[in-house]
Amino acid sequence: MSKKLMGACVFAQSGGPTAVINASAYGVIKTALESPEITKVYGAAHGITGILDGILYDMAKEDPYELRLLLNTPSAAFGSCRHKMPDPEKDDRDYIRILEVFKKFDIRYFFYNGGNDSMDTCKKISDFMAKSGYECRIIGVPKTIDNDLVGTDHCPGYGSAAKYVATSIAELYKDINVYNIGMIAVVEIMGRHAGWLTGASALAGLAGTSPDLIYLPEIPFDIESFFKDVESIYNAKNNCFIAVSEGIRYADGTFVAESTPSATDGFGHAQLGGLAAVLSGMIKQRTGAKVRSIELSLLQRCAAHIASQADINESYLAGESAVLHAVAGESGKMVAFTREADSAGGYRCGITLQPLSVSANSEKTVPREWINESGTYVTQEFIDYALPLIQGENSRVIENGLPRFANLKKILI
C-alpha cells in the first residue's frame, strides 16, 4: 500500500465521444467527491486543452441530481479535444504548462478518459511528472465505440454502440424487406481499423433479422468477390442486406471510401464517410438493382436512449475503479475489463489495471478466427463475445417524452 496522497484531482474527456463516456465521468466524480484523500474535484474543459488553458470546473458545486444524470447523457459533457501531445523530447512546453497547472491547483490525481491516443497522452504526462519529481497519480479510463483498445476485454462505449447498431439493423432489415421488389441495402458502420462495431450487426440475427453479408476492415476488400457475393444472394432471394465497416481497404491498403482527398483530423487520420454511397453506386451500376445506402453516422456513438445498461454500469465502474486504485497508490495504468463468469456461469465484468504502454497507440482488431473463411460474416465466437455487452434496457429520465440530460453549472475555479 502506497502512502496516502492528499490533493486535488482533475478529470478530462478526450477523443470521439460515446453514449456512456459521461457515465465514466460520473464514476470518477462521485467517487472522488467521496474520497477523503481528494481535496478538490475538477473537470477540465475539452480534454487536455482545458488543463493547458486552466479551464477547470469545480465539481463540488454541481447539483448531485444533475451529476447523476450524466449516467444517461451522451457525448462528452465536459467537451472533448483531439489535441496531439508532442514528443516531450522535442517539445516539452505542453508538459511544463501542465506541471504548472498541476502545481498551482495542487492536482495530485489525473484521470483521463479516452482511447489509445489518450492513453498515449496519459503515458507521456505520467513519464514527465515522474521525471520532474512531481508526485501525481495518473490513471487512464478507457472509452471507445471502436472497442479497439489493447489490454482490456472490451471498452466502455462499445456495448451501447453495438446495441444501437444491432437494434437499428434489426429495424432496417424489416423496412428494407417490405416491398415486393428487389432491393439491395448497404449500411455503413463506424470502425476505421477494427470491425468490432460492424460485427455487432450480426447480433440482429438473434432477432431473426441478420445481415446477409458483413465486411470488416480486418479482411482486405476484394471488389470482384464482393460483387459475386452480393449478386449471388440477390439472385437467390431478390434482396441483399449488407453491413460494411467505414474502414474497409483494398489489398494495397487504400480505403475503399477514399475517393476524394478528405480532411484529416488532428492526428492525421483520414476522415472517412460516404462509403455506403460509393458502394451503392457501384452495385447499382453492376446489377441494375434498386440500392439503398444508409450511413449510421454519429447516431451510433451518441444514441444514449438505447445505451445498454451493462455498458452504463461498466463505464461507471471504470471511472470509480480509476479513483479507488489511484487513491490506493496506483499510477501510470489504465483501468481494464476482464471477462469473468458469474455464479451461474454467465457473463460478469471484472476490473484489472494495465500499464498505459499496453494500450497507447496500438489497436486490437477482430481475431481472424472470429471471421468466417470467406471474410463475409462473423462467427459464433464473435456473437458470444459481443452479446453480453448489449444487455439491459437503460432507465433514463424522461421529461416531455424527451431525454433529460445533465445540466451542469460548470463553475470555473
Place this chain on the structure above:
Amino acid sequence: MSKKLMGACVFAQSGGPTAVINASAYGVIKTALESPEITKVYGAAHGITGILDGILYDMAKEDPYELRLLLNTPSAAFGSCRHKMPDPEKDDRDYIRILEVFKKFDIRYFFYNGGNDSMDTCKKISDFMAKSGYECRIIGVPKTIDNDLVGTDHCPGYGSAAKYVATSIAELYKDINVYNIGMIAVVEIMGRHAGWLTGASALAGLAGTSPDLIYLPEIPFDIESFFKDVESIYNAKNNCFIAVSEGIRYADGTFVAESTPSATDGFGHAQLGGLAAVLSGMIKQRTGAKVRSIELSLLQRCAAHIASQADINESYLAGESAVLHAVAGESGKMVAFTREADSAGGYRCGITLQPLSVSANSEKTVPREWINESGTYVTQEFIDYALPLIQGENSRVIENGLPRFANLKKILI
C-alpha cells in the same frame, strides 16, 4: 344502424412503412377476430397486390402472443406495395379482379392502411363495388410519418417518427458541440412536401438542444438567405446546427437536392448522397468551416425501439375503430383523429370518420402561421401541436437485449 353484414374481412398495408403501422394491423385483426359479424380475417400480402394475386393469410391461425407483438414490430408485417390503381373508367381489370377475389372468399369488409394514395385506392374500389352492386364495407386506416393527410388532426406513425427525430436531434446536438473547434451540422429529415417531421426537430429544444435553423418545404428555399443565416449563427457562436427537410425547393419549384451544380468534389465528380451532403458541400465551399452532414434515412420511419406509446395506442385505436365502424354499417370512410381535451385540460385523441375523398390525393402542409416570419423555425403553436404525440415510452418485449418482433406463420388460405 345499418343491417348486419356477415362475411370475411381483408386487411392490407400500403405505402412507406412506419414504426407503428403494425399496431394498426393488430387493432384491425384483434377486433375483427372478436367480431361475430366477421367470419374470417385475412391479411393480404403486399397491399392491394396481395388481393389482386389472391395471396391471403388466415389470421385465425396465428398465435395470439405473436399477433400482440405487432404492437412493437416496425415496418409492414404483411408487406407493402406502391401499386397505383388505374382510373377504372379507362382500365377496370384490377377492379374486376378484386371483385372476383372478394366474391370468391366472401369478403365483405376491406381495411386498407396507408397514406393519401391508399385512400384514393380505397375510394376507387369502394365506388366500383357500389357500382357493381357488391356489398362490401371499406374503411381506410391512415398512416404516414409525413403527417400530411387531410381530414385528420394527425396521422398514426407521425408521433413515433417525431419522437425519433427529436431524440436523435437532441443526442446529435450534444455530439456535434463536443469539440472546441467550429462546426456546422446539417441533418436531413424526411418529408418531401410537408415539413411536419422536420419541424419536430424543434421539440429537442425542450431538452435544451434545439437546432439553430429549421427549413421546411412549405417555404421556398433561398440559398443566399440560407448562407446568411448560417454564417451569422456560425460567426456568433462558432457552430450551427441545421435541420432540413429533404423536400426543400427553390422558388421555381426545383428540389434543392436535385439541383446539384455545387455538389461536385475536387475532381468534378458528382458527389454522392442526398440533400444534407449537397448542402454541406455548399456550406463548406462558402464558409470553409468543418461541416458534417447526417441523413436520418430510413431509421426515422422504422425505429420501433423509440416509438411513442401515445402513437402506438392511437394506431391500435385507428385499426380497432375501423372494424367497429364497419361492422356498425359505415363504409367509404377514413378513420380520422380529432384533438380533444381530457378532464384535466390535457391532450386526448378522439376518433371520427371522414369521407375518403377528403384525404385521397391531397396533402396537408404546415400552416404558414406555424412557421416563423423568416421561414427558419417553427412557432410555439407547432410545438404545442406535436409535443403530445411523442409522449410515452413504449413497453416492447426484449430478448437477448434485442427487440422481439412478431413472428407470424402467414398461413395461406
